[in-house]
Amino acid sequence: MLLKQIILLLVILPFSLSAQVYKQFSNPNLDFKTKLKSCLQYAVQETNHKKAWLVYQIYTSNDPFINNPTLKSDEYFSESLDVLILNNSNSSKNKYDRNSLLNQPSNIFTKQNRSIKKSTKTGTKPVKLFRSAIIFDCFLESGFPRIHRVYYQRMEQAFSKEKRPIFWLGVINTTDSFNSLANLYNKTKHSKLKQQIIPILGIHPTSSNLINFAKDELRANNSANLKSAIINLLGNSTGYESIKLLTNIAFKISNIEIRKKAVQALGQIGNPLAFSALKMLATRKTDLAVRKEAIFWISQFGYDQSIQILKQLVTSKNQAISEYTVFAISQIPENRGTPLLALIAKKSPNPKLREKAIFWMGQSKDQKEIDLLIDVFNGIENE
Secondary structure (H helix, E strand, O other): OHHHHHHHHHHHHHHHHOOOEEOOOOOOOOOHHHHHHHHHHHHHHOOOOOEEEEEEEEEEOOOHHHHOOOOOOOOOOOOEHHHHHHOOOOOOOOOOOHHHHHOOOHHHOOHHHHHHHHHHHHOOOOOOOEEEEEEEEEEOHHHOOEEEEEEEEEOOOEOOOOOOOEEEEEEOOHHHHHHHHHHHHHHOOOHHHHHHHHHHHHOOOOHHHHHHHHHHHHHOOOOHHHHHHHHHHHHOOOOHHHHHHHHHHHHHOOOHHHHHHHHHHHHHHOOHHHHHHHHHHHHOOOOHHHHHHHHHHHHHHOOHHHHHHHHHHOOOOOHHHHHHHHHHHHOOHHHOOHHHHHHHHHHOOOHHHHHHHHHHHHOOOOHHHHHHHHHHHHHHHHO
8 A cells, every 4th residue: 555655656746846837928929028027917917926937048159057156967856947848858958959949930039040040051160059048036926026036057957946837938039138137137236136147148149238238337336246246257258359358457447356356257268369468467567466367377378378478477577476477387287387497496596486496396296396306406406
């Protein structure tokens, strides 16, 4: 008898966990503002729900799983949004048929989406797209619906949030989605909601809108935390405008910590244009803390050019810069800076630099570096 009850529970449980889904607002011929307004009015007037999820999908060139540090990959106890909303049994697939994407209603595509269609015809390699879900956490009490939190994830990943009704708004144009989220950001007074919106804006393939948004918010009287979040957002972009804006921030903003954040963001972009910006910041006369930050990130690129720049900086007349450069050389990936450290330890006319070079070589656990350090000591003794 007990076994039968357990079997019955296992059969019934998956269906009991499924959320109620409203799909009548997913019509692709309705604009996003109309969908959102109508959906919230219906949820308040026609249902008894106190809370609800509003969910829609956009196509993004950035993977929302990578950009979302709070999303866990092992949350496998719940159904995916694909299963809950679209009844898609192939929810585990990460790649989707590109022809089916291009046959979607035309009004869901931005210029970037259409450029993918063009690249398919010309034979060039198309941009990989991700089916990304934007999720509004809505309170419906007192007849005044409000968006309390905003989340994002892939459509095929587990939706392991609180069980409540889901209102599905369909596939939305990325520009409409960006503008709606930016409008919500500007209207809300809640810092936590603002900080949740910022990284979601970053997964939208609308670079010009992003730059304008970032400029406005960095000029505004926002908290340091919000400005840091916006700078991190720019660091996820590799476009020229993002690098230009980050460089201007690093040179001109009065707040030193914000300037350092901009340098860090340039270091994380990891392309030659960002490297050139870091070189300017490291070699020109600017604040010492900003120069040090730039020197460190130059070392992280690990280019041959990185080593040449650091070799020049170590001879700087500014003692603080030359000493910090020795540390940066020790941080070049794959121990590529070790020969330069050995040269400094043997040949530098500055005893402080020789001492620091020997110290950083001594921190290594690599046998080759230890052998090289022994050679340095032997050379010093034989002089």
